[in-house]
Amino acid sequence: MTPALELEALAVDFASDRGPITAVEDVSLRVLPGRTLCVVGESGSGKSVSILAAMGLLDPRRATVRAQGLRLGNVDLLTLTDDRRRALNGDRIAMVFQDPMTALNPYLRIGTQLTEVLDVHRKMAKNEATSQAIAMLRAVGISAPESRMRSYPHELSGGMRQRVVLAMALLCQPDVLLADEPTTALDVTIQAQVLQLIRDSQARTGMAVVLVTHDMGVVAHMADDVAVLYGGLVVERAPVADLFAAPRHPYTRALLASIPSAAQRGHRLQAISGVPPSPQARPPGCVFAPRCAFAAPICQTVRPVEETLADGRTVRCSRHADVLHG
Amino acid sequence: MADVLARLTDVSVHFPVHEGVLFPREVARVRAVDGVSLTIHKGEVLGLVGESGSGKSTTGRVLLRLQDVTSGTVAFGGQDITHARRRELQAIRRRMTVVFQDPEASCNPRMRVGDAVAEPLRVHARLTTGELQQKVLALLDQVGLDSSFALRWPHELSGGQRQRVGIARALATDPDLIVLDEPISALDVSIQAQVLNLLDDLRKKRGLSYLFIAHDLGAVAHLCDRVAVMYLGRVVEQGPVEDVIAAPRHPYTQALLRSVPLHDPLAARARGLQVLDGEIPSPLAPPTGCAFHPRCRDAQPSCREGRPELVALGARQTACPVWTGDAQLPIQS
Numbered sequence: 001m002t003p004a005l006e007l008e009a010l011a012v013d014f015a016s017d018r019g020p021i022t023a024v025e026d027v028s029l030r031v032l033p034g035r036t037l038c039v040v041g042e043s044g045s046g047k048s049v050s051i052l053a054a055m056g057l058l059d060p061r062r063a064t065v066r067a068q069g070l071r072l073g074n075v076d077l078l079t080l081t082d083d084r085r086r087a088l089n090g091d092r093i094a095m096v097f098q099d100p101m102t103a104l105n106p107y108l109r110i111g112t113q114l115t116e117v118l119d120v121h122r123k124m125a126k127n128e129a130t131s132q133a134i135a136m137l138r139a140v141g142i143s144a145p146e147s148r149m150r151s152y153p154h155e156l157s158g159g160m161r162q163r164v165v166l167a168m169a170l171l172c173q174p175d176v177l178l179a180d181e182p183t184t185a186l187d188v189t190i191q192a193q194v195l196q197l198i199r200d201s202q203a204r205t206g207m208a209v210v211l212v213t214h215d216m217g218v219v220a221h222m223a224d225d226v227a228v229l230y231g232g233l234v235v236e237r238a239p240v241a242d243l244f245a246a247p248r249h250p251y252t253r254a255l256l257a258s259i260p261s262a263a264q265r266g267h268r269l270q271a272i273s274g275v276p277p278s279p280q281a282r283p284p285g286c287v288f289a290p291r292c293a294f295a296a297p298i299c300q301t302v303r304p305v306e307e308t309l310a311d312g313r314t315v316r317c318s319r320h321a322d323v324l325h326g
Numbered sequence: 327m328a329d330v331l332a333r334l335t336d337v338s339v340h341f342p343v344h345e346g347v348l349f350p351r352e353v354a355r356v357r358a359v360d361g362v363s364l365t366i367h368k369g370e371v372l373g374l375v376g377e378s379g380s381g382k383s384t385t386g387r388v389l390l391r392l393q394d395v396t397s398g399t400v401a402f403g404g405q406d407i408t409h410a411r412r413r414e415l416q417a418i419r420r421r422m423t424v425v426f427q428d429p430e431a432s433c434n435p436r437m438r439v440g441d442a443v444a445e446p447l448r449v450h451a452r453l454t455t456g457e458l459q460q461k462v463l464a465l466l467d468q469v470g471l472d473s474s475f476a477l478r479w480p481h482e483l484s485g486g487q488r489q490r491v492g493i494a495r496a497l498a499t500d501p502d503l504i505v506l507d508e509p510i511s512a513l514d515v516s517i518q519a520q521v522l523n524l525l526d527d528l529r530k531k532r533g534l535s536y537l538f539i540a541h542d543l544g545a546v547a548h549l550c551d552r553v554a555v556m557y558l559g560r561v562v563e564q565g566p567v568e569d570v571i572a573a574p575r576h577p578y579t580q581a582l583l584r585s586v587p588l589h590d591p592l593a594a595r596a597r598g599l600q601v602l603d604g605e606i607p608s609p610l611a612p613p614t615g616c617a618f619h620p621r622c623r624d625a626q627p628s629c630r631e632g633r634p635e636l637v638a639l640g641a642r643q644t645a646c647p648v649w650t651g652d653a654q655l656p657i658q659s
Contacts, residue, residue: 158378160605188543188582188586189581189582189602192600219591221591221595221599223591241592244591255516258516258518258519259515259544259589260519260545261544261548261589262547262567269519269523271520271523275487291516
């Protein structure tokens with residue numbers, strides 16, 4: 001099957017006064033139609049920048065995007081003109097951000113912002129666009145959608161705003177939905193509502209979902225496949241059950257072991273020492289080596305490549321065989 | 327149990343809403359905190375959980391005397407401090423300190439780390455410069471920062487390191503109690519465990535008590551001895567953390583816990599995410615009766631009338647008259 005979205009060896013540099021900063025060094029991701037890929041990583045891992053690059057939202061004056069491939073279905077995004085590219089955004093590929101206020105115009109009514117999408121992408125008549133927008137608001141669980149169309153963003157709660165943004169992203173039935181920490185700012189009960197909503201919409205339309213998150217619990221509930229990012233690199237890719245049952249990269253392993261829970265009561269948490277590397281100062285060998293319990297001399301000097309294992313998973317670690325039995 | 331260190335008794339905080347400029351009149355009242363009683367014993371960690379708008383941070387501010395009460399009393403170290411004045415408060419603030427969620431907002435960007443940690447000591451203790459330096463370095467060491475940090479600026483630090491500085495400041499005056507208001511929420515996942523371990527170590531070493539305000543129930547389960555669950559300004563359930571987490575009694579606690587994602591894909595698929603309908607109601611117009619009844623699956627007609635009070639059963643208190651049995655939840659593996 002053709003992946004709904006594929007990033008191959010993506011690299012992103014940002015210009016700075018002290019020379020280019022490599023935010024993303026080597027990131028390959030793919031997601032099939034109807035499937036959910038969770039992209040996990042901490043701040044500075046390059047997860048958000050990768051997603052913005054896939055959306056074509058990075059400022060070309062500041063960011064240099066290189067890739068072997070960047071495809072949305074059969075469309076090659078690398079060779080597309082800006083106009084064509086822009087026409088795809090919000091239509092075939094849509095995005096939901098962490099803070100819904102960054103996606104909503106505070107001066108415009110919800111209804112205006114929703115119908116605008118259909119006007120731009122579908123040239124739809126006002127009446128029809130309005131009724132579709134109302135239907136979509138209802139689908140994302142907003143009560144009394146007719147009157148909500150006249151509301152301004154500030155009149156809604158955080159959870160409601162994220163529903164509106166989701167409705168806006170789903171209006172044109174995109175093939176791919178990119179969601180960057182869509183529930184991080186929400187309370188757990190509202191998070192559950194929004195995640196369920198993404199699932200329901202996916203079941204209805206068969207869209208592919210790329211969900212960026214740092215919460216392994218959200219991953220466990222939502223993902224079919226997982227890509228773990230660290231220091232601008234994908235360090236491990238695997239189906240979700242395999243990743244949790246047998247993490248192959250020391251970072252994934254340490255991350256899963258460090259989660260606090262009732263079962264860990266009375267025990268010391270297995271914290272990962274040190275801090276994630278900043279993009280300006282990544283270590284020369286393996287990016288995780290300074291914090292890694294498995295680090296050997298080779299890890300300090302040689303940057304491991306992404307290896308594909310027999311079962312199709314990938315891992316970027318010189319010592320992954322030892323990690324498995326460690 | 328051990329001695330009581332701090333106690334809130336029937337505390338309410340109401341914020342009046344005014345209308346009119348020249349002749350303002352009160353048109354409504356936000357009941358941010360409404361009849362909350364909490365006890366923190368010596369050496370105990372009390373968790374305070376709830377969604378945004380539940381009143382948990384306001385409750386923490388009441389204890390710190392950063393927020394005046396509308397009614398009720400605040401006691402600390404056996405002394406009623408509800409109306410304590412400046413001089414008394416200064417003594418109390420040496421013994422009761424605070425760590426906030428956003429370490430960036432609580433660090434003065436123009437103050438070096440060493441000076442920031444020294445500030446509470448300058449206010450509360452008379453030390454010579456040499457003693458002060460020594461004490462600051464010892465405090466930094468206790469939170470896992472080496473002496474080179476004393477000369478650094480806050481912007482040179484990562485979020486986790488800044489939070490360590492915040493904890494060092496809170497420790498400076500040798501307090502008995504620290505109010506921790508979402509101390510790990512702003513940190514990266516791999517750093518949260520470090521800070522939780524640090525808080526746990528410090529508490530054991532120094533016999534500290536914490537009021538741990540959080541929405542991360544995993545962290546609460548890990549660090550706390552007891553937990554109180556708040557909803558719309560009221561405590562709906564409290565008790566030993568292992569009881570409340572493993573077998574919540576109040577329907578809201580049950581829903582809250584079932585909304586927390588599990589960290590096991592198979593269990594996650596089997597259980598799904600409990601979707602609790604609707605959102606926390608506006609505190610301007612709270613529902614009659616039990617505030618949770620409009621969202622509650624077990625609600626009876628009687629839940630719309632009369633506000634349920636906390637009823638003790640064993641070590642636990644629950645404010646739900648229709649409670650019939652403990653829910654058994656799978657514990658996070």
